Amino acid sequence: MRKSTKLALAFAALAGAVGTTAYAENNASAKMRDDMMMRLDKTMRDSNGTITFDQFSDAMNARLKKMVADNGGKLTVAQLADALxxxxxxxxxxxxxxxxxxxxxxxxxxxxxxxxxxxxxxxxxxxxxxxxDKSELPKGGRFGRHRPSGANDEDGMQ
Structure with a gap:
């Protein structure tokens, strides 16, 4: 394979990986934003429509603050990753x-x-x-994500 073809394929693979990561991060950000808004809405309902900074802070980061407190006032990347x-x-x-x-x-x-x-x-x-039999398997949806018969797994097994 020519060097330019290899570089083009490598670039395409990298672009796909970056795009997939960006998509996943956008979905995670949207979920976090939705979760935050739900917590704020609940706090507002529980407080007759207004909240103080302390209520806001508790609604936003109560679990995170508890983890910091439980770990002597500091939380490492490893500790946070383990908890998540x-x-x-x-x-x-x-x-x-x-x-x-x-x-x-x-x-x-x-x-x-x-x-x-x-x-x-x-x-x-x-x-x-x-x-x-194969004709009974759905064409799409939850059970429809099967490989066609005869397709090999990555390790060469069927």
């Missing part, structure tokens, strides 16, 4: 439990997983023959 990662995974775990928990007791069992899988299988098995 833990919070993210806890939210994900909560959603999974809510989705699968058939008893409503906040726990996940193999029976819960099997029950959910049976429901999904039944929805996909449109002709009720106990098998799912």
């Amino acid at each position: 990662e833990k919070a993210r995974y806890e939210r994900m775990a909560k959603r999974i439990i809510e989705r699968y928990d058939t008893r409503g007791d906040g726990t996940l069992t193999t029976n819960d997983i099997t029950s959910r899988q049976k429901k999904i299988f039944a929805v996909l098995d449109r002709n009720n023959d106990g098998k799912i």
